[in-house]
Amino acid sequence: MSMSSSMVTWLTGFLQGDSGSLNLMSYLDDTGFGQVEPGNIVMILIGLVMIYLAIKKDYEPLLLVPIGFGIIAGNIPYNPELMPIGYQDILGGQQSVFGLFYFGVKSGLFPPLIFLGIGAMTDFSALLSNPKLLLLGAAAQIGIFLTLLGSLLLGFNLQEAAAIGIIGGADGPTAIFVASQISPHLLGAIAIAAYSYMGLVPVIQPPIMRLLTTDEERKRKMKPVRQVSQTEKILFPIIAFLITSFIAPGAITLLGMLFFGNLLKESGVTDRLAKDAQGSLNNIVVILLGFAVGTSTQAHYFLRWDSLKIFALGAVSFAIATAGGVLFAKFMNLFLRGDRKINPLIGAAGVSAVPDSARVVEVEGRKYDRKNHLLMHAMAPNIAGVIGSAIAAGVLLSIVPH
Amino acid sequence: MSMSSSMVTWLTGFLQGDSGSLNLMSYLDDTGFGQVEPGNIVMILIGLVMIYLAIKKDYEPLLLVPIGFGIIAGNIPYNPELMPIGYQDILGGQQSVFGLFYFGVKSGLFPPLIFLGIGAMTDFSALLSNPKLLLLGAAAQIGIFLTLLGSLLLGFNLQEAAAIGIIGGADGPTAIFVASQISPHLLGAIAIAAYSYMGLVPVIQPPIMRLLTTDEERKRKMKPVRQVSQTEKILFPIIAFLITSFIAPGAITLLGMLFFGNLLKESGVTDRLAKDAQGSLNNIVVILLGFAVGTSTQAHYFLRWDSLKIFALGAVSFAIATAGGVLFAKFMNLFLRGDRKINPLIGAAGVSAVPDSARVVEVEGRKYDRKNHLLMHAMAPNIAGVIGSAIAAGVLLSIVPH
Amino acid sequence: MSMSSSMVTWLTGFLQGDSGSLNLMSYLDDTGFGQVEPGNIVMILIGLVMIYLAIKKDYEPLLLVPIGFGIIAGNIPYNPELMPIGYQDILGGQQSVFGLFYFGVKSGLFPPLIFLGIGAMTDFSALLSNPKLLLLGAAAQIGIFLTLLGSLLLGFNLQEAAAIGIIGGADGPTAIFVASQISPHLLGAIAIAAYSYMGLVPVIQPPIMRLLTTDEERKRKMKPVRQVSQTEKILFPIIAFLITSFIAPGAITLLGMLFFGNLLKESGVTDRLAKDAQGSLNNIVVILLGFAVGTSTQAHYFLRWDSLKIFALGAVSFAIATAGGVLFAKFMNLFLRGDRKINPLIGAAGVSAVPDSARVVEVEGRKYDRKNHLLMHAMAPNIAGVIGSAIAAGVLLSIVPH
Amino acid sequence: MSILAGILLRQTISSEMISGMMKDGTGIAVVGMITVFAGLLGLTFILPLLQRWIDRGQIRMDRSRTADEGTPAPVRLAPKELAAISAAIHAHMCFLDQAEKMKLTWQDHEKPYTPWRLAGRAEHLQGTESLQNRIRSR
Amino acid sequence: MSILAGILLRQTISSEMISGMMKDGTGIAVVGMITVFAGLLGLTFILPLLQRWIDRGQIRMDRSRTADEGTPAPVRLAPKELAAISAAIHAHMCFLDQAEKMKLTWQDHEKPYTPWRLAGRAEHLQGTESLQNRIRSR
Amino acid sequence: MSILAGILLRQTISSEMISGMMKDGTGIAVVGMITVFAGLLGLTFILPLLQRWIDRGQIRMDRSRTADEGTPAPVRLAPKELAAISAAIHAHMCFLDQAEKMKLTWQDHEKPYTPWRLAGRAEHLQGTESLQNRIRSR
């Protein structure tokens, strides 16, 4: 009896918060309800929008679902003095699990593994069939360097500007890799910007493509691509790696993994390895990379003026890159005759974003001639864009001091 | 000739052990035969029993085979001054491979990855169909907190007691996660206890279920579950994550991965990721986690009075949790009418141990009415039990200083 | 106008190299063209040859393609002061990605994971069916110890000699594991040597086999192997692990994983785990291990006199091991009667190189009697060779101070 | 087991209980159980709202689908039927694959049947080179 | 977007441009674009040489295969045909499997059908235990 | 190769051999070979015992299974037979799947066929959602 009455006394005190350090009110202070800040709510809403776009609109769902959920998980409020949860938390020597995931991003480990997977799933035939289209992938990289200049004008330093510029390469892993090496503090914003715009390719590119081409150009049909022998496909990754990496050693890591993956695919004797390079390993890395990038958008690190600038620059960058590819196609046409002329729409695929921008070209082309299939032609500049961005990344990594 | 005779002389000395530091006898001292202690034999036998139960009785083989073999591998005697083999050995800066595996346990990395897999393989329909059954999963968590109190009485400190209590959550990964954060020195014993009792669910639960229910209650049929729309399934992981993690931020890591996995499964656009989240990644982590937990039972760290206490508390804890679930179902029935009344057997599934305890309910129910299928109804409290344990873990991680 | 003329002035200076630190010439110095050394070219050619042998001749392509491409990637010249690219580069605290891959090699993590995969894909029936063939796998290990002595004579110290000796075990992962523990500075050369000779088994072994056997012996047919029960297959990995690891505790890590993998395969209740142990996990590790070993052959670390010596010793070592197996088979025949006599060709399979050396035996046997299938008989010494090398590795790890 | 539990309970119901560490322990237990119940109660109340909200949207589009259809009876197809269905699905999916592959690679894999390509050939014939393998993203 | 671009461009075309950090930036941009073009131009010139070199080898062996065959028309097989072909390939591959397994394990998996083997059995019946699973190497 | 081996052997058989580092080396070699043989000899002796022990148990249950059956001849089934068998097994396993899925999810996946679900649909139709995917544990 005395037990139960003293129990009641204690419980009353406990709930009112005067029973010492431990009580319901003090616990509530440490929950999300006590710790929440407006920034968290903003970021959670952004995460929800990303998930909505991914599921309803099918914008790059393999990226936006993990990133979107990661943004939510990274912005649930908590008291960082009690537990290591956020991606930068270390408490009593114990690193948070999100921090362990993020290590794969920060160390630059994940992007080359993704490139391995891309290599193991990409058919380079289109490019082998019509090598001159490679130049469209080169031209589109002007987006990277103009954005770099723009970033300098907006007050970023050289390292930051270089990392921001790479967003214009339209290549998530490349952007993450470069940022992790020379501007780790901007990594979150750059990664989110790069991936967001990759998802928004079907929105950003078409108006620019229409603006810069004539109706006749858009209807132009191209010569069918030729059959490519298996020997060419096997030799290509080796030769291409030697040439590009000698020219831009900073790209050894990215291009090495890309062409290594492609050799595994084409060699015909390592299918077992190619299958998991583009399957399990790729999926695991995509899950962890996307989620980790998402969690790195914790409001009090992420919601800054700089992040907004990076988003603006990213959009400009994509636009310039698209224009660069289209205009260069028109420039090349000055030197080409008859059925060798290029449909300048495929220049837009010179940004990377494989294969989304090539699909945009296909869709756009068929708006003007329902029987004009440009997809396979667009795959050549598209893949060249990946290689081109990696070379540009290599140049930046060797020139910009870090 | 002189060579062969001197060879003989040398060999004789060598075998007798007087040829310097290096000889057969000194080597024998460093083998298992020279280093063995009774504790090793005891642990190896325990490992063998676990493997037997797993293979012959099919008790959670995916856990008990790796753990059992890990126990054997961790208890083969060796001389730790010669080579880093055991999970805590570091020699000349080189960590043992078992230590590298164990890093995934100690750092808390593996449990969230397992939760990702569980999320990606679990259908939450049962729970969406009849949300009030969620409360049974809440009630069963009383096992955690009573065990915490019991552990304090048996002389453990607050951190230790909290970690031990989680065994009552019937959830291996949660128990490992909490122990790794606040009582790493008890991790081995807690992990083994949690997983052992998960394996023994078909032995522990039935008597308690029978003791606390009447014959009429056990035969009660429940209303069939309703059809759940895909939109509900997609929204559920997001909403559930927001609610539960705001209330218990300490559970962000575990619940975040659980619901992230489930979103990958249900979104319909990320099947590729869901497949490997619940496939390759899960299997790899299960292999390494189980084996690493096993190797952490090296006799001279593991065979202590504390380990026995933990095992005793674990059994009590499971019993209380089961009782808590069953009794709360009976309590809820006081407020429910007609065909909405709950068969209290499914309360026992409020412990986690997905889906074993739900299966036990099914088997038990059919002993009394062969046509009464309770499995789908039991899945609701069963999954709620996982969520409930994770919330409880979150509370402990934020309240208990560490 | 003034802008464009000053631009021209600047560009001229820029290209001529007098516009400050940043210009095209200085960039060219940092490319592969500026940094290349003869050693790089030699190594790249070696890599190309390996890829050719793998693809055209089907010599162990799962190893030689990754290693070959890794050699190329590791020998593309670059300026190590600008970016961390090579496997040993660390710049500003940031480790190169190739260095992160290489961690799996250097720490000894990858080889046991490969053994897990081998265990999960190997059927030990042949060995269970005719246990005395195990001794052939023991005899072939003489190659290890004679090579150790040879290495001492050639001036290597005890640690180095022990690591080099293991090449004679014909077992890539074992060689890497031992080298990583006691002679990390020779790891690259040892790994390349071990894997190269594993690929060259069809070239090295046949002449030795022919030299040491008579025509009659080569035509000898062996008794068909018996049916093995599943219970035997389940008990075997457990018992074999206990015996071998008690005798050679230094082999706990390797043999533990090998037999663990086999238990997963045979238990019948963990197929899900076995599938990924020998599938995804194995493929991922094979890709990273092979590539990392390749990148560790950077010319200025690799092209030394020691590497050549190691290659010479490796060849001798393989030859001795082959001879040891064949001769011991003939020795055993002195004690065996009638149809129990062994075809000494299968002794050559006592080196590991599963299942290539067993295939060589099959091919060789059928040259003399087209109806004599030795493959299944050769699998027994072949697998015993893996176990034997691991035991030898265990002995070396415990005896040789490190 | 139950004896130990008894001991624990008896010890728990002592006047010493609400003091020192046990006080903390009890506090934790109470906060813990309240939080667990709060979390799951929250879900219990929100899930029906969620369902109703979705159903409302559904009703506009399709009035017939909101009915509680109960647990569907396990459809027991004859093996023959299953075989037929799976063959049809297989054919259908292969066709989708073909279409999709056309877009991205414009040709099926044509590999020479030299001996050294055996491994590769096997994988290719067996591999389900399906939609999931298409390059969607990095 | 284009407004911002305009601002950037206008700012870029100022006399201040070729000085300080912008000078570095422009240098980087020029070197960068030159390198990107150099790399891809290199490929553009070498790939046709590669093709010609391979074709020359091919011609010696087979004069008919070097012709430019153009994009093959997507072959639209009837589902029936696809089913028949896939069944045939499956049978063929199973046969290869069988042959390969014979070599390495000398017997098919024969597993007792006790209840506790259900999980194992399922995997084995379904598993594509194919050539790719053979032990080739470590 | 054999010349180098010869040199090594000749050098090895010198009176210097049993001294210094070579002495250690020889010791290691002897201990090593003894250990390797001990380990594999141990297995050689225990495995037959194991077999006998298991057979004894088996004999009680089934006298006919212990006979030495020799290497089974590779069963060469006609492709037709293989196709029939694999279809039957597939149908059987699909049925098991269905049964198992019923237990855990009480309904098959029913997914709307909106365009944005194409990827998901493909995976689901093709995925072998088999017993191995059931949730057994963590």
Ligand code: NA
């Ligand atoms: Na690009």
Ligand code: NA
């Ligand atoms: Na629970």
Ligand code: NA
């Ligand atoms: Na060997």
